[in-house]
Amino acid sequence: MPELPEVETVRAGLERLIGTEARIARIELMRPDLRVRIPPSLGRRLAGQPITGIRRRAKFLLIDTPAGSLLCHFGMTGTWRLAPPGDERPHDHCYLHLADHRRLAFRDPRRFGMLGLVEPHGRHPSLDGLGPEPLDAQQFTLEHLAQRCRRRKAPIKAVIMDQAVVVGVGNIYAQEALFRAGIRPQRPAGAITRARLARLVDEIRLVLAEAIVAGGSTISDFRQAGGDSGYFQHRFRVYGRAGEACVACGARLTGGVVGGRGTTWCRTCQR
DNA sequence: CGAATCACCTGATCGC
DNA sequence: TGCGATCAGGTGATTC
Numbered sequence: 001m002p003e004l005p006e007v008e009t010v011r012a013g014l015e016r017l018i019g020t021e022a023r024i025a026r027i028e029l030m031r032p033d034l035r036v037r038i039p040p041s042l043g044r045r046l047a048g049q050p051i052t053g054i055r056r057r058a059k060f061l062l063i064d065t066p067a068g069s070l071l072c073h074f075g076m077t078g079t080w081r082l083a084p085p086g087d088e089r090p091h092d093h094c095y096l097h098l099a100d101h102r103r104l105a106f107r108d109p110r111r112f113g114m115l116g117l118v119e120p121h122g123r124h125p126s127l128d129g130l131g132p133e134p135l136d137a138q139q140f141t142l143e144h145l146a147q148r149c150r151r152r153k154a155p156i157k158a159v160i161m162d163q164a165v166v167v168g169v170g171n172i173y174a175q176e177a178l179f180r181a182g183i184r185p186q187r188p189a190g191a192i193t194r195a196r197l198a199r200l201v202d203e204i205r206l207v208l209a210e211a212i213v214a215g216g217s218t219i220s221d222f223r224q225a226g227g228d229s230g231y232f233q234h235r236f237r238v239y240g241r242a243g244e245a246c247v248a249c250g251a252r253l254t255g256g257v258v259g260g261r262g263t264t265w266c267r268t269c270q271r
Numbered sequence: 272c273g274a275a276t277c278a279c280c281t282g283a284t285c286g287c
Numbered sequence: 288t289g290c291g292a293t294c295a296g297g298t299g300a301t302t303c
Contacts, residue, residue, distance in 0.1 A: 002296060035279065035298075059297080076296055077281080091281080110280045112297060126298095154274060163298080170296055217296080239296095260276070262294075 002059055002074035004134070004168025005211035009230060010080055011056045014063075014104075017082065022051045023099035024065065031093040035075060036114040036126070038094065045117060046070060058130050058167030068117050070096075071124055075112025081105050131166045134204050140166055142198045149189035149197060156192060157185035158259030160204065169204060171261045172217060172239045177204040179238045184270040185258040210235070238264040 002010075026047045032038040049065035056062070061080075063070040072078070083095065083105035094106040094115055106115065118124045131148075132139030148165045149156070159165055161174050169177070178185050180203040183196060192200075211217060216230035237247050242255025246266040255264050 006296080073297085075280095075298085108280095109282065110295090110297095112280070152273080158274085161297090172296060261297095 002076075002078060003170035003173050004056075004059060004208050005173070005214075005232065006216035006230070007056050007059050007061055007074065007168075008212050009216035010074075011054055011061055014061075014080060015054045018051060018054070018098070024049050024051060025097040025099045025101075028095040028097065029093070030095070031111075034093065034108065034111045034114050036116060038115045039117050042070070042115065042117050057127060058133070058163060059170070060127065062118065066120065068119050068122070071114070071116040071118050071126065072106065073114045073126065075108060075110060075114070077110045078106065078108040078113035081107065129164055131162075131164050134166050134168055134208055137205070140201065140205070142194065142201050145197050145201055146194055149192060152189040154189055155186040155258050156183060156189045156200075157263065159189040160200070161259060161261075166204070168208065171263075172236070173204070173207055173211065175239050175263055175265070176207045176237060179265060179270060180207060182270055184267075185263050185265050186256075187271075238266065240264065 024046050027043040029038055029040070029043060032040065045067050046065055049067050051063060051065055053064040054062070055064065059073060061072040063072070081104070083092070083103045087105075089105070089107055091109040092105045092107045093111070096104040096106070098104070114126065116124060116126065118127070132144060134140045145166070149159060152159060157174050157178060160169050160177070161171065175185065177200065181196065181200040183192065183200060211232040214230055214232035214235065217232040218230045238253055241253050242264040244253055245251070246253055246269060249266065249268045251266060251268045253264050254267050255262065257263060
């Protein structure tokens with residue numbers, strides 16, 4: 001589910017669901033062996049704590065309390081949902097019980113996600129080395145992207161998916177942004193003019209912002225925290241459309257592998 | 272050092 | 288219907 005727009009959608013949904021007076025009653029860990037093992041101290045530390053904010057950094061969600069923050073990554077299949085009594089499902093790895101007796105469930109069939117603890121005002125290895133937030137025009141600039149592309153031979157798609165270069169862009173939005181910018185995903189990053197990189201910076205920002213407004217993209221089982229599905233998937237121009245007609249020129253879209261991941265592009269519109 | 276590949280897991284889908 | 292192969296929104300380790 002989870003590139004920046006999906007995580008942001010969940011963040012906003014949880015914020016709305018939980019309100020400003022919420023308190024964590026207790027945390028129930030059923031299966032700690034995710035990609036990163038869930039620290040056993042999590043429950044002790046956060047039990048009884050008031051929730052003071054819900055933030056997003058890159059593709060991470062942070063639930064803040066005075067005793068520390070719950071750090072969550074969704075991997076490929078992670079979800080949070082409101083789970084009323086009786087709604088227990090396979091692959092529910094953690095239940096967060098609120099003081100008002102509601103229960104939030106973290107479910108992640110593939111277990112590529114993570115739950116962790118960040119000390120108050122502390123660091124966390126997963127958050128070190130992250131690049132700028134793309135929606136912050138002060139942070140993510142042409143200057144920055146051009147500098148990170150200089151002399152690099154890797155395909156531009158791999159570069160913009162590199163979380164040290166810019167955060168939040170995954171396999172869907174990389175393809176969508178490159179189509180909108182008219183750049184072939186496999187073009188060596190160092191061989192792109194400044195003018196075209198400037199366009200790419202704009203299109204990355206635009207596509208992410210549009211997707212947030214649309215409530216993210218629903219593929220298989222992504223849902224907003226309130227259970228609604230996003231609808232940005234209806235606006236994909238290339239992702240998942242190999243063999244279909246280009247929305248701009250009508251040519252058949254090409255499918256292949258770029259940066260080790262399935263990729264679709266238009267050989268006519270993208271150069 | 273950078274770039275490519277593999278590994279981690281489960282589930283859905285597709286072709287036979 | 289059943290079964291194996293393939294693919295999937297991410298990231299970190301390993302290899303070349």
